[in-house]
Amino acid sequence: MTRWTPRHDGGRPSGKHCSHTWTADPTPLSTTCLPCSERGRAPSDLLLCLTCGHVGCSDSSPGAHATAHFDTSGHPAARTLAAGHAWAWCYEDEVYLDPLDGHQPPAAPRPAESVWDYPRPPALQEDDRLVRVECAGQVVAETRSAIRVLETSHPPTFYIPAQDVRTELLVPAVSGRTWCEWKGAARYWDVVIGDDVRPRAAWSYPRPEPDYTALTDFFAFYPSRMDRCTVAGEDVTPQEGDFYGGWITAEVQGPFKGAPNTQLW
The missing domain is CATH 2.170.150.40 (Domain of unknown function (DUF427))
Incomplete structure (x- = not known):
């Protein structure tokens, strides 16, 4: 299981704070952002909810469906599904999270x-x-x-x-x-x-x-x-x-x- 920790911020002596403790590798509920797919859009980045496995597009896509999921569910954190990248974002505390000790989260399995x-x-x-x-x-x-x-x-x-x-x-x-x-x-x-x-x-x-x-x-x-x-x-x-x-x-x-x-x- 991947453990997530707030990213170090050299501009804040005490570092950034996240009120949550994350040890999670949820299974994605879909292979893409479903609202974007229904509209024929291609999302520029996908985020995986660390609570329930919801997959939504990032704020760089017109729908910003990952943020919309946070707004409706209250699930506070999601990680990127971009290949070769390993970071998460806590919407509630507005901080980036990194895998603890450089551990890489598993590649997201692709549902049928x-x-x-x-x-x-x-x-x-x-x-x-x-x-x-x-x-x-x-x-x-x-x-x-x-x-x-x-x-x-x-x-x-x-x-x-x-x-x-x-x-x-x-x-x-x-x-x-x-x-x-x-x-x-x-x-x-x-x-x-x-x-x-x-x-x-x-x-x-x-x-x-x-x-x-x-x-x-x-x-x-x-x-x-x-x-x-x-x-x-x-x-x-x-x-x-x-x-x-x-x-x-x-x-x-x-x-x-x-x-x-x-x-x-």
Whole structure:
């Protein structure tokens, strides 16, 4: 269990004070801020209530739902769920808390999520896990700034910002474009590494529709056409079929569109 203590403040000789004693590692009740997800928003940071496990967005997001949870519940402290960070905030005493003796809180387990709970039109969700795409012995893309697109019946697709993609390995595909009723016109890319050519292995939305402009300058990859795709070190299972490019990880539950006889789902 993680023990939390007020952060030292050199400007106060007596240090900051917190009236609470925290030894807690609650299980998150959700994988994201649910009010933001319902509105199709991507929260910039998530906070985990140390009392009940509620997950809400921080004050840097428009909803500030973690603060709203404190206002309604009175639960005084929450910790960040951002990868690589370890701090908490006491709303009641307005102090930062750090893990005692440098102990790192456990990575938040990801509760199961059903693709049938995903919305339509799709929602965009920032994901700070390490996402990696490998092909022909090369790392084609690697990021902690992916965006997941969540749509009813589909496993998530991961979009990776251009600055984290080796775009010199992408060549415009000859076979044209497709149209998504939500996101707009998709452009396809071959992944070319020496003599190894993976046709239409990636796609992007150069000029997405207004609700999806966050995907501008992002690329998505078909895991079935790459040698390996991972999320936080976990190998991805590709979505069935040759059209959709969903990434299936342990927490994502189906059944999934893409298998035979699912075209009308």
